Amino acid sequence: MKDPCAHCEEMMQPYMDHVLTDEEMAEAESHLADCEYCRRRYRFEESLRVYVRMAAAEPMPAELRQKLAALRIPLE
């Protein structure tokens, strides 16, 4: 029998990507409910992903928006 926490670690990223089967989801959730070691890591991974997403979001410069609009092909 495989170490359940090692198995949980393997499933963590696919779990967060919502690509596990229903059965695997239930298995991951039941392990997370019982295991503080994995639960803490799960919370950390989740907040890290949200944070990276927020930090990486840069608004498009206004000048670029104008340049793109100027590339439109005029009607004849």
Next chain:
Amino acid sequence: MAHAGTVDRMEAEPEDAQRLATEARDRVRFEEDALALSDQVYRVARHLASSREDADELMQETYARAFRSWRSFQPGTNMRAWLLRILTNLNIDRGRRQQRAPQMQPLEANDYYLYDRLAADNEDGVPDEDRVVERLSQDDIVSALSAVPHDFRDVIVLVDLGDFSYADAAQILDIPVGTVMSRLHRGRRILKRELAESALEEAT
């Protein structure tokens, strides 16, 4: 005289005039839809490119090409993915190939590397999310992302920042879904290693 000729022709072939009007309308609509997506495309393009300047140029080349080849877009399909497919192809053409030459194997750590490193560095042994936010600045994130080799970075950027499915990312990059999954897995580990270095460097 030429003017009169044009009028005659239009009168002779009203279906043609009709077709041209429909096409003009479709094209205008296409351009408006593509421009409305530009913020979302930029969000991804910014990190597929190596710098803001590169992202700026890539966006312009992408939109210029998209406006020229609008007929090859199939209405009803995912326009954001279509635009990013053009963008990633242009990005590869712009000299990415040389960087695809054998590169050093990036250092990888396990999935919990960042957590474990931060925990080891923390008095109570438990890093919480606030501490990550405290320790990693926006610049740290941006530079850690840019330190991830292109092949890995592309999938992270499309899936984690761009919200594309594995299947969409596979189509945009023209690679199998299995490759998307394995690059994502390894890429996230590489990113965490880079982030750990930034976070711990600042602490010392």
